[in-house]
Amino acid sequence: MAILIFFVLHWYLSLFVQTFFLHRYAAHKMFTMNPFWEKAFYLLTYLAQGSSFLSPRAYAILHRMHHAFSDTERDPHSPHYSNNAFTMMWKTKNIYNDVLNHRVEPERRFEGNYPMWPALEKLGDSYFSRIGWGVAYVLFYIAFATQWWMFLLLPLHFLMGPVHGAIVNWSGHKYGYQNFDNNDKSRNSLFFDFLTGGELFQNNHHKLPNRVNFGVKWWEVDPTWPVIWTLDKLSIIKLKPVKVKAVRTKVNA
Ligand SMILES: [Zn+2]
Numbered sequence: 001m002a003i004l005i006f007f008v009l010h011w012y013l014s015l016f017v018q019t020f021f022l023h024r025y026a027a028h029k030m031f032t033m034n035p036f037w038e039k040a041f042y043l044l045t046y047l048a049q050g051s052s053f054l055s056p057r058a059y060a061i062l063h064r065m066h067h068a069f070s071d072t073e074r075d076p077h078s079p080h081y082s083n084n085a086f087t088m089m090w091k092t093k094n095i096y097n098d099v100l101n102h103r104v105e106p107e108r109r110f111e112g113n114y115p116m117w118p119a120l121e122k123l124g125d126s127y128f129s130r131i132g133w134g135v136a137y138v139l140f141y142i143a144f145a146t147q148w149w150m151f152l153l154l155p156l157h158f159l160m161g162p163v164h165g166a167i168v169n170w171s172g173h174k175y176g177y178q179n180f181d182n183n184d185k186s187r188n189s190l191f192f193d194f195l196t197g198g199e200l201f202q203n204n205h206h207k208l209p210n211r212v213n214f215g216v217k218w219w220e221v222d223p224t225w226p227v228i229w230t231l232d233k234l235s236i237i238k239l240k241p242v243k244v245k246a247v248r249t250k251v252n253a
């Protein structure tokens with residue numbers, strides 16, 4: 001039971017920081033928050049992703065490239081330019097590391113306007129931290145696992161962030177239905193995205209990249225949206241006002 005709870009908690013907490021902080025905040029700036037809350041969610045991202053911590057800066061740059069070059073040769077992770085999800089994620093990892101370590105200069109339009117915390121980035125990317133978290137997961141399993149097969153779940157903990165990325169990037173551009181023609185192969189894979197917190201509405205999201213709720217039809221459920229709505233109501237974050245088109249009324253004299 002302890003293992004099941006730990007696995008579910010790690011899965012959804014890691015997923016939440018990815019979709020809420022890295023994707024919707026760092027890459028798209030769909031809402032704002034003050035420096036205190038930004039640091040708090042940054043720290044939560046480190047704690048939740050642990051051994052597979054992703055830098056908000058590198059994530060944001062790669063993700064903006066993904067939107068600009070969706071399903072073309074320059075897309076950092078299109079399933080249509082790789083044989084399987086592993087080779088796709090390996091390619092993504094190499095581009096990510098080049099951007100992270102400043103080995104390549106990204107286009108200027110992809111840079112800026114993302115949270116930075118150099119000390120935490122350095123710690124999160126260090127062997128000390130990555131291996132330390134891995135050892136902690138193993139120790140937890142040694143203490144609480146009741147069946148041998150439970151240990152097979154450990155690789156998912158080690159690579160939680162990339163596992164979520166692989167599911168979203170592979171399935172979200174390959175399997176499912178389309179509401180919009182976006183000139184790419186983006187798809188909505190599930191009606192109720194209980195698996196990846198709304199990220200599998202790729203077709204909706206590529207059409208409307210600044211829309212906070214990834215569900216567009218009334219029957220499409222993005223489970224992260226009510227959480228974001230609540231954080232806005234609690235004044236922890238501030239949603240950007242929706243632009244309302246000016247309506248001209250003709251007044252007859
Ligand atoms: Zn996409």
Ligand SMILES: [Zn+2]
Nearest residue numbers: 028063205209
């Ligand atoms: Zn996006």
